[in-house]
Amino acid sequence: ENYFGLRDGKVVIGVIPRERSPQSPDETTSVFRYFAQIVAKDQEIEAKGVCHMDACVLRITTKMEQDVGGDGGGCGKQVEMILGNNPDALKREKLRQLKVASKE
Structure with missing residues (x-):
């Protein structure tokens, strides 16, 4: 799937870690940890600029070598480890x- 015209766009996924770290000093601060591909989304979002679905299906593909805190500014510089x-x-x-089945 593409993302706003980018055929190989990636989704950045954040999590709330179980253990505290400098990037996540408390139990409510999330960090960015994974990249994913968009598997399924509302087709009208790009065709008509209207979204009728509140969700999309993602496939986690890689994990960042280190968690990224804050606004995620360092995500693009991270080494990625393949998970998919x-x-x-x-x-x-x-x-x-x-298991993901496609509707054709």
């Missing part, structure tokens, strides 16, 4: 790969 289609890497992250 790697069951062991997903398991270490305590993530599960779900």
